[in-house]
Amino acid sequence: MARARANRDKERELDLxxxxxxxRSKDLLxxxxxxxLTVILRTVGCRWNRCTMCGYAGEGAPASASDLIAQFGSALERSSPEVSVVKIYTSGSFLDPAEMPVQARDEILKRLERLAIKKLVVETRPEYITEQTVETCLSRLPTEFAxxxxxxxxxxxxxxxxxGFTFQDFAIASEVVHRQGGSIKAYLLLKPPLLSEGQAMRDAISSARAARSYSDILxxxxxxxxxxxxxxxxxxxxxxxxxWLWSAIEVLKSVPGPIVCDPVGAGTRRGPHNxxxxxxxxxxxxxxHDLSQDITPLQKLDCQCKSTWKELMEAEEESFGAALF
Ligand code: SF4
Ligand SMILES: [Zn+2]
Structure with missing residues (x-):
């Protein structure tokens, strides 16, 4: 009861x-x-909703197809004729019809086509990537599936x-997209829980190398x-x-581009920090680096905490003993 009331209060507060x-920002094209133009739409939320680092679940609300179309229309008011890349994030999967009703998805794609946008970026879990969903997007405009x-x-x-999915699932989704002429962005997570700093850094580097042949951008x-x-x-x-931000720099220096990174929350206790x-x-x-893809300036970065970062990694290697992964 209390939860139902809390949900009703939340819905009243939120304008769906x-x-x-x-x-608006800059992106590579x-x-x-x-x-x-980056747009974050409020949907019902991710159907999976189990990832250990993801707090998006708390942001969901029961937005209908017409709410979502209205949200998108309102977002477009912030656009300008110079905008050529549109990124639509839903804190879940744009291609999941339970999250983004087909009617809303199709209307959004139609509007973007009319605006002659050069690239659309949408996020989705691989299980929603099918010949049909990919075709729906690509028949309107060039799309990058993240x-x-x-x-x-x-x-x-x-x-x-x-x-909840395997590398093979990702590889198959990538093939479906590439077969139809779309592109793939693969997100890599630097420092999942249970990994030491060094393990996480090495995992990101080896993951980038493994994902490279299936991805147009990392x-x-x-x-x-x-x-x-x-x-x-x-x-x-x-x-x-x-x-540590040093670990991120190390990954960016070690992996052949294109690789982008938005250091969200950098310097805060909850975010990546040195x-x-x-x-x-x-x-x-x-x-x-995101826009230049030039690693030379990254090689010149320095601070006295760099040695602390290295020492900490060495100490962790010793105390972690047998690696968990
Ligand atoms: S699949 Fe994405 S949105 Fe869904 S719980 Fe995992 S990280 Fe969050
Ligand atoms: Zn420092």
Whole structure:
């Protein structure tokens, strides 16, 4: 009863005809910086809803097809004629019809086609990638399908992240998309729980290499401690620290591009961080690298905490003993 009332109160508070967020920024389009519009739509939320680091579940609300169309219309008011890339995120899967009703999906695609947008980016779990759903998008406009692969290691994805799909599922989805001329972005997670800093860094590097042949672009996600997650409970007990920005730099330097990274929450306790003094500069260098793909400036970064990061990794290697993964 109390929960039902809380949900009703929440629905009253939320305006389901407005998107969660919308902003303009720059993105890569065929290797060149381009104006982009990012839209976060409020949907019912991810059907899977089990990943250990994901707190999106708390953000869902029962938005109908017409609510979602209204949300998108409202987001487009923030667009401009220079925008050529549109990214639509739903905190779940754009291609899941239970989350994004077909009527809303088709109307959104139709509007983007009319605006002659050059690239659409949508996120989806691989199980919703079918010949038909891919065709629906690609018949309207060039589409990049972003999949949260997180790691190429099935054991880590299953046990540490609880992602619920395999590398093979990702590879098959990638083939379906590529066969029809679409593109794939693979998200990789730097520092799932239960991995030491060094293990996480090495896993991200080897995952990037393994995912490369199935992906047109890689996106390195630096784990943030989101609310009401397994990761948050571990963090509160002192069993989890978000990744060092040095580890992110190391991955970006070691992996052939294109690889992008948005250092969300950099420098905060819940986000990826170093010593506090160098975080802002390093986050900015990561943002610059996104558009230039030039690793030379990354090689010049330094701070006294770099040696602490290295020592900590060595100490962890000794204390972790036999690697968990
Ligand atoms: S990370 Fe993605 S698949 Fe996992 S629960 Fe969150 S939205 Fe769903
Ligand atoms: Zn520092």
């Amino acid at each position: 005809t407005r998107p969660v967020s919308v902003w 065929e290797g060149q910086p381009a104006q982009s 999949i949260g692969l997180e790691t190429a290691n099935d054991l880590i994805r299953d046990k540490a992240i609880r992602k 996106s390195l996600n630096l784990c943030n401690v989101q609310r009401n997650t397994v990761v948050e409970r571990m963090w509160e007990r002192g069993e989890y620290r978000p990744p 010593c506090g003094a160098c975080d802002e500069g390093i986050a900015e260098a990561i943002r610059v």
